[in-house]
Amino acid sequence: MRTLFTVLGALALLLPFSCKPSNASSSESPRDVLIYGRGKDSISLDPAAASDGESTKVMDNVYETLVDFSEDPARPAELIPCLATSWEEGKDRLQWTFYLRKGVRFHDGTPFDAQAAKFSLDRLISGGEWGPQTAPYRGNFVDVKEIQAQGSHTLVIRLRRPSVVLLRNLAMFCASIVSPTAVKKEGRQFGDHPVGTGPYRLQSWKKDVRVTLTRNEDWWGDFRPKLRTIVFLQVRDWPSRRVQLEAGELHMVDNVVFQDIQNLNQAKGVEVQVKDGMNVCYLTLNNEKPPFDHPLVRKAVAMAMDRARIVSRGYFDFARPARDLIPPTIPGHSEDVAPPEDLDGAKSLLHKAGFKPGTSVELRVMNNPRPYLMEPDKVAELLRDQLAKIGFVVRIKKLDWASYLRGLQEGEHQMALIGWTTDNGDPDNFYGPLLSGDLVGGTNYSRMRNAQFDALLREARGISDPKARVQAYAKIQDILRKECPLVPLVYTKIASAYRSDVKGFVRHPIKIRLARVYRE
Structure with a gap:
């Protein structure tokens, strides 16, 4: 009521x-x-x-x-x-x-x-x-x-x-x-x-x-x-x-749940707009907290991701797999920054890192949908199940949006589901806000601090030749392949519904x- x-x-x-x-x-x-x-x-x-x-x-x-x-x-x-x-x-x-x-x-x-x-x-x-x-x-x-x-x-x-x-x-x-x-x-x-x-x-x-x-x-x-x-x-x-x-x-409403789009299209007096978004949903890993302070553990988590399953079960196919923060509609996008799924390879990396199977970790998730994460609970459960296959015991913690963001900024989390929608359609607007060392305590929720990354990012901002700029981002992506500070999951469509x-x-x-x- x-x-x-x-x-x-x-x-x-x-x-x-x-x-x-x-x-x-x-x-x-x-x-x-x-x-x-x-x-x-x-x-x-x-x-x-x-x-x-x-x-x-x-x-x-x-x-x-x-x-x-x-x-x-x-x-x-x-x-x-x-x-x-x-x-x-x-x-x-x-x-x-x-x-x-x-x-x-x-x-x-x-x-x-x-x-x-x-x-x-x-x-x-x-x-x-x-x-x-x-x-x-x-x-x-x-x-x-x-x-x-x-x-x-x-x-x-x-x-x-x-x-x-x-x-x-x-x-x-x-x-x-x-x-x-x-x-x-x-x-x-x-x-x-x-x-x-x-x-x-x-x-x-x-x-x-x-x-x-x-x-x-x-x-x-x-x-x-x-x-x-x-x-x-x-x-x-x-x-x-x-x-x-x-x-x-x-x-009018936005953040339309994808599984309801077909029903809304058939509803009397309702229209739906579905478009490709300029966004990414990713799993942020706190690089300052165990066990994710070890790059091999972070890479193992990335290798445990079954993105096809996330797309079909968590997004009802209104998304596509992501292995880079930059969406495919923006210059500089790469298809292989994050490693592909390989459970055996992930277990091998965890063994090298001294990881003990059965280790409990907390996965934070917001309690309301976002354009890049329409079903927070469902996607969190999918990640929990996937990480269980390589030895993690994942506890899901739901928080209201304000508390969730505050906790990310203050570094309370071990890992968390989050995303980003571009503010300007430029690759700098993904790598900069999400990974720049200057923004630890702000929007760099992974808390990565890498001086070489920051220097290359500054250099790329000044390159006016489009081809040379893409090459500059390729160097940045090499660092991300090594450090794996976070795990890109999907790029999603965006949907709004409104009265006719x-x-x-x-x-x-x-x-x-x-x-x-x-x-x-």
Whole structure:
């Protein structure tokens, strides 16, 4: 009953704006309102501090970046202007100049200008009120030497070394431009009171229930969003979300459980979009904790993986096996970074490492689905069974999403199921956040520290020739073959379902954009 009351509560908030007659059913809501069902609440709406998908899907509609990704489904990773109308690279490749859009204001009325852009990016790199350890994406900007505001609408970024990924990093949600006025007012609570320049603004946030956005009537864009209100409603379990979608109480859901896609396609009044994702699900191994502080043990775990079984049993064939962090749609992908399945070979490596059969280890898993892990329990059980074949006794520990992430960042785990969806469509956005030594305590959950890896990663960021850059990543992959800090498992498809009266939605592999969505 709690779920039903939650939906009714979300609708009750909208009643003052509704022209529906008083005897309208609970499944009805104004046509300019969209109720988006999801399994988990956001953690923070501060782009400098957040790293989880439930937060970014809200922030994608509240904030904007200097550079953005194209909305054209045929070219989703192409860069286009946003808060910067144009930009140019200096001849020495160590300076970028951005010419900013004029006449833009933040939701609180603060003018957007070069000082605001500088404030936002400086804060991202430094960690702002929280310090550098809380800025999960600061590693993407280690090449930035200095940011200067030149006049009111010109921003200059100076680099320590050339970077071919700077523009892509500036299109990521973490580089969203925030209101300096609001940050100075709210301090550490800014993530609860976000203020950007985007097409929607925060109306209210009741934690673990709903986030309500309302249209920004002063948005600078060349069209007016048709939805007046968007409610991100937490409905924890998938069966409830599915039932409420079919009943029309929810208008859109993501993280669709793959085994239900066929049934949803046949449901009256429901449509489903399934697309290839730019993501990876992997098993992170804590390189600082026994027994995974030994590279032979880590490699043995990788050799125990039956990826074909994981794809069929855990993903109902809506995925493909992965042996590299980089998905096949991104340059630099390799098919053989992780070793193939070989149980006898795995046992031999464990013997060399002095591993004792029957050793108990803990496998952590989140209690809610992710785009790369729709069935956390099922996949965890598959891994448990596979590792039992080489002598591990695996204890599965389920945690809520916030506690799960915090434990990974603090290194509490031995091993854990986790994944990554690219923020910019570049190979650097996989190897950098997930394995850079600078991000131990952040998104480097494997806690690998390898100076040679970090140096090669920095070198690859500055290579502009595509073929030479792929060769640079091949050197990085050689280190990963030796160290095996984590175990790539699968690349998954992504699925969204929505009512047939919802129009204008195109699932983007990087961002969840709702400004062009409307209901007929």
